[in-house]
Amino acid sequence: MSGNMNLTLKVWRQKNSSDKGRFETYKMQDISPDMSFLEMFDVLNEQLINTGEEPVVFDHDCREGICGMCSMYINGRPHGPKDAITTCQLHMRSFKDGDIIVVEPWRAAAFPVLKDLAVDRSAFDRIIAAGGFVSVNTGNAQDGNNLPISKVDADEAFASAACIGCGACVAACKNASAMLFVSAKVNQLSILPQGKPERMQRVRAMVAQMDKEGFGACTNTGACSAECPKEISLSNIAALNREFLMANLIDQEG
Amino acid sequence: MNALSFLLNSTIGKKIVMGLTGLFLISFLLVHCGVNSLIFFNDGGELFNEGAEFMGTNLLIRTVEILLFAGLILHSIQGLYLVYLNRKSRNVSYHVNSGKNSTWYSKSMGLLGTLILIFLILHLKHFWVTSRFTDQITGGYTTLFDEMKVVFSELWVVILYVFSMFSMAYHLLHGFQSAFQTLGLNHKKYTPFIKKLGFWFSIILPFLFAMMPISMYLGWIE
Ligand code: HEM
Ligand code: SF4
Numbered sequence A: 001m002s003g004n005m006n007l008t009l010k011v012w013r014q015k016n017s018s019d020k021g022r023f024e025t026y027k028m029q030d031i032s033p034d035m036s037f038l039e040m041f042d043v044l045n046e047q048l049i050n051t052g053e054e055p056v057v058f059d060h061d062c063r064e065g066i067c068g069m070c071s072m073y074i075n076g077r078p079h080g081p082k083d084a085i086t087t088c089q090l091h092m093r094s095f096k097d098g099d100i101i102v103v104e105p106w107r108a109a110a111f112p113v114l115k116d117l118a119v120d121r122s123a124f125d126r127i128i129a130a131g132g133f134v135s136v137n138t139g140n141a142q143d144g145n146n147l148p149i150s151k152v153d154a155d156e157a158f159a160s161a162a163c164i165g166c167g168a169c170v171a172a173c174k175n176a177s178a179m180l181f182v183s184a185k186v187n188q189l190s191i192l193p194q195g196k197p198e199r200m201q202r203v204r205a206m207v208a209q210m211d212k213e214g215f216g217a218c219t220n221t222g223a224c225s226a227e228c229p230k231e232i233s234l235s236n237i238a239a240l241n242r243e244f245l246m247a248n249l250i251d252q253e254g
Numbered sequence B: 001m002n003a004l005s006f007l008l009n010s011t012i013g014k015k016i017v018m019g020l021t022g023l024f025l026i027s028f029l030l031v032h033c034g035v036n037s038l039i040f041f042n043d044g045g046e047l048f049n050e051g052a053e054f055m056g057t058n059l060l061i062r063t064v065e066i067l068l069f070a071g072l073i074l075h076s077i078q079g080l081y082l083v084y085l086n087r088k089s090r091n092v093s094y095h096v097n098s099g100k101n102s103t104w105y106s107k108s109m110g111l112l113g114t115l116i117l118i119f120l121i122l123h124l125k126h127f128w129v130t131s132r133f134t135d136q137i138t139g140g141y142t143t144l145f146d147e148m149k150v151v152f153s154e155l156w157v158v159i160l161y162v163f164s165m166f167s168m169a170y171h172l173l174h175g176f177q178s179a180f181q182t183l184g185l186n187h188k189k190y191t192p193f194i195k196k197l198g199f200w201f202s203i204i205l206p207f208l209f210a211m212m213p214i215s216m217y218l219g220w221i222e
């Protein structure tokens, strides 16, 4: 078909977490510009299966930009060349015929490679389990006007809650810092009345877990926010710093 | 764990120390640049020598000087320790990394800081050691202004000072606004102002500092 492309893929292959790993080169023929990047990987895996090779393991689930699973570092950027999208929302029309595309897993000590492009992001789950919740049952959603929340607060909490936990922020950061993720998860709760009562103990517990997992410190380079598919703002990190400082200096018990 | 030690041992607490000491060093730079700029009056160093004499003998300033050294050492050690810890957190680098998502100097604070540190050691040897630990100036054999002329008569020294001011400019270009972010001082209205202020501070101060050896070497200041 006209407009279809021939591409060269260089994909990271690694048998398991103790394998050293290496790049493998694959020639892709007749790729439609309308395919998503993951569909192109489906085509690759079909080829590999047909020739008796092991398919490339990569994470994916919703394929509609909301679950955050599709972690791929494509040509030097998390989720590829476009801003504010996940890999599943990246289409082959973003590439040209003859392109060489290098695909690597997220790189962070706290996100060890499991196999090929799949990394273990359970460190994020443990951070959430440490305090990213409201510990009383707040019941069904109430009538909107029962809990008066200012528009400013509602908008801010909503923007923070857009984080899908993909880990692109960690992947992009030269320090593999999880500050953008943690700050979004702390703020979405601490701004709202349901989350306020536990905000001090929450921020202490979540930051302690973040450090325990081995994520780096924040140098404020801004790489995280620039690569975040949900464009989570850096102001979340300032708010987290403020919250953490207050929790340790003023409110040391609650 | 005690709340304060919990704070200081956390990644955020370590950065808060960097931000506080960084801002303290910035306030010192402002005073230092102000006093030294007195040489630009081109009055044979009279005003400058008076200023330097005051700074060298005033008790309050001598006390703050001790704090300043403590702050500098803390900032340097903590900064390099953070570089080490952060390298451990990102233990494998990418084969291809675009890097367009952030400025090169925000990612090179450790290198820029190290260049500043090397410069500072030489700089302290040039002036601080001469004025405090020899009788050259206290004994009236020379003045700090004349000492400057001697030091800045050598081309390699001038080049090194100017180069170091580039390191300083880039360190501040990221550091100034970064310190406010670290301390949680972020605001819709004031943050753009802080960024602008930081930008001009980072250009003007190192420029003035760099002009000192240049204008002495070229004989613009007598
Ligand atoms: C007069 C000299 C200096 C000034 C005014 C200064 C100022 C600053 C400021 C304002 C920051 C930002 C802090 C933050 O992000 O919260 C910073 C960061 C930093 N400084 Fe300095 N600094 C100076 C000298 C040094 C020296 C000698 C070193 C040591 C080798 C150094 C190493 C660092 C490092 C590594 C960071 C980044 C820390 C991080 O974010 O991970 N600095 N500096
Ligand atoms: S902050 Fe953005 S990049 Fe980081 S996990 Fe959330 S959605 Fe992904």
Ligand code: FES
Residues within 6 Å of the ligand: A059, A060, A061, A062, A063, A064, A065, A066, A067, A068, A069, A070, A086, A087, A088, A089
């Ligand atoms: S597969 Fe769910 S966001 Fe891409």
